[in-house]
Amino acid sequence: MQTAQISDNELIVSYLQGNESALSELVKRHKRKIFTSIYMLVRNRELAEDIFQDTFIKVINTLKAGNYHEEGKFLPWVSRIAHNLVIDHFRKQKRMPLSHDTEEYSIMDNIRFKDDNVQDRMIKQQIHDHVKQLIEELPDEQREVVLMRIYGNLSFKEIAEATNVSINTSLGRMRYALINLRRIIKEHNIVLTN
Amino acid sequence: MDENSTLNNLILYYFNELGMTDSVLTQQAIDSNFLVHEEFEMLKETIGTIQSVEIEPAEKSICSILAYSKSLS
Secondary structure (H helix, E strand, O other), rough: EEEEOHHHHHHHHHHHHHHHHHHHHHHHHHHHHHHHHHHHOOOOOOOOOOHHHHHHHHHHHHHOOOOOOOOHHHHHHHHHHHHHHHHHHHHHHHOOOOOOOOOOHHHHHHHHEOOOOOHOOOOOOOHHHHHHHHHHOHHHHHHHHHHHHHHOOOOHHHHHHHHOOOHHHHHHHHHHHHHHHHHHHHHHHHHHHH | OHHHHHHHHHHHHHOOOOOOHHHHHHHHHHHHHHHHHHHHHHHHHHHHHHHOOOEEOHHHHHHHHHHHHHOOO
């Protein structure tokens, strides 16, 4: 089966017909974007793994119950579930994220760059710390919009609905985030190598 | 058009969230106005920097998800 050419919707149909490998492909296809957005919000590896698993358990339950009606928008739908679980977690904790990875359990161990060229990877490894740091330096509301739009592929309208603000506010947060990121990139002298 | 609305439009254009007419107008502005062109290039570079990093979940998490699904079938 040429899974790379099969759409998310076709994989969902195949999964609901009993093909477990279709789910495996869906997870494989979207796991990094979903996990990155969760991790960048909670900033704790263990918690991010738990929320990541809970997200897909909810996805599976919803699919199996026949309640998936987001044809063509699988990734944004999963991102919304992940985001809601993150919000639920912090609502229970009654605080925003403060925890960070410990040195012995560093997120660096599982970082993966899209470009697999060895030389590029070495160079990009050097800038990775700065990139991760600069996203973490953003105010929570700006970081949330950046992650939902770039990793979750949610439109600004969907982000506005998910975060209970107007479209203009979510767009404004993105604008400020990009201005801030640009400033931090300049301050840290980060040069994109691809 | 002020600086904020230009950047707003460029952001929406980058993510394909502008209507057809505004898309054409924005593309024309990028092509004809050096400052707008530079702004759009910086926008692409900033977003590209963010996109260059992806974090891999643990294999254990993937196995747990797939095992949960199998347990239901």
